Amino acid sequence: MLKQTEGSRAVAEAVALCRPEVICAYPISPQTHIVEALGEMVKDGSLAPCEFINVESEFAAMSVAIGASAAGARSYTATASQGLLYMAEAVYNASGLGLPIVMTVANRSIGAPINIWNDHSDALSQRDSGWLQLFAETNQEALDLHIQAFRLAEELSLPVMVCMDGFILTHAYERVDMPTQAQVDAYLPTYEPRQVLDPADPVSIGAMVGPEAFMEVRYLAHAKQLQALERIPAFAAEFRQIFGRDSGGLTHTYRTEDAETIIVAMGSVLGTIKDVVDEMREEGHRIGVLGITLFRPFPIARVREGLQGAKRVVVLEKSMAIGLGGILSTNVRMALSGLHMHGYTVIAGLGGRAITKKSLHGLFREAGQDALESVTFLDLDWNMVNKQLEREKAHRRSGPVAENLLRDVGVVAARNY
């Protein structure tokens, strides 16, 4: 049914349709609306049987999800930013133990300096944790990916992170097509655990493994993630059959046929990029987009296939490998090994900096003339940067960077408008 609703609300309703049995959560912006809505549904009985567990921290949230999942319950949680970092040890445990937990990450930057706005630093900090990672472009895709995530997680016995841009998607009201319970039931079978703590058939989960077998356990985690590369297109095809729309998959291409320049990106910024691409196509630029839906496992072959005809690739990412450049772009480079083409990394939108059509027009034009630096920071205020660098040169006790910069811009508190 079509409805106009908030992204968080849409995801909460989709999660509820998946019949989770345990939801544990600790509130943190911009994820909070999702678990608030689920908490209400459990309380008013519309989501039953389901236990909603208020925990004392994100570490506890993931620990409870691990326990619940090991006991055979379909388990869900959500977090963001520092919350994800705080649960990091348990995040690795969930995947190491092979427990099919589904978690929403409402993408938000990581401090310090503290910042509540959107970028992809939080999820990407856990890229090597062994979780599958899916990135939603729209609220429709966010809710669809949650339904696919439970299917995928339980089939492979691996945890899945569904990433959606904090505020930009979570707090946006837009049109979504909410599936029916019957559709979700037809798509998502009852949870049949591959391993379960069952008093009638006791096992232990979580043994210590020494050098004799640790590498093999790790290799199997890798091999299992690679299996997802084959399963996901099939799950997406089945999704299309039942729900009547394309959602999920490995990557999405847009106007890449005959494109000389291809922009690679993840998440909601793809929409803005597509608008710019349409306008530039009208002017005769041969430009297209490759959106990455699945970041882990990274669909190397598909990315290579999608990009190999281009003259240049611009990876625009809301994340940063400090001391190297980009994270997404480093992954994309792996897929382009041996191909001769120009490759550019663009860091954009960190900490909620708006990514505007105007800036993208300028950026893509420069890229088309191969006039971009290999690593570019979109809309960086160089005056602000240089002023601080000079200050540091001039005074040893130059003061805290964040406070200095805020003083330079003349704001007393953070804002993005």
Added chain:
Amino acid sequence: MFQVRIHGRGGQGVVTAAEMLSVAAFDEGRHAQAFPSFGSERMGAPVVAFCRISDREIRLREPIMEPDAIIIQDPTLLHQVDVFAGLKQDGYILINTNKTFDQLGLGDMIRDWRQERLCTVPAMELALKHVGRPVPNVPLLGGFAAIAGVLKIESVIKAISERFSGKVAAGNIAAASEAYAIVIAEMEAARRKENQHA
């Protein structure tokens, strides 16, 4: 695509107003996208929310920098925030006030503007009268339906009854309807005046 930016203060229902606009547009079968300015909102702090309305799917995710219309829920913001930033020439302006544009010190800015696109409505008084609470957001939506002609007042009323129930819904509907009538009358007066000049 029609783009609206709403300025107000934390607690005045700025975000709710943008969301309800999007619901009203959805009810008319259109695509709409509403989103807040993503701040850590505090009671009384300046807040901005946005709404895009279009006949096609809306993919754009940038903040609205060149609005077609601006709704100002709190006139004290006029001297604190650049509320008119990027407003298109002859864009629509709707302000919650019982003063005139001249009295608000905006006379110079709007001298060459199309007068019927500049409206004020005493939304705070209407809210107090009909709802009993100083929340000007919903009456202003009624005024918006009149000024911009993008949405029907019936759709705004439908969105109100989807969001609220009982007495609060009834009060808000009455307030929005009165605001609608006030703005329609203002626009007609402005048009008459312009015709006299012409």
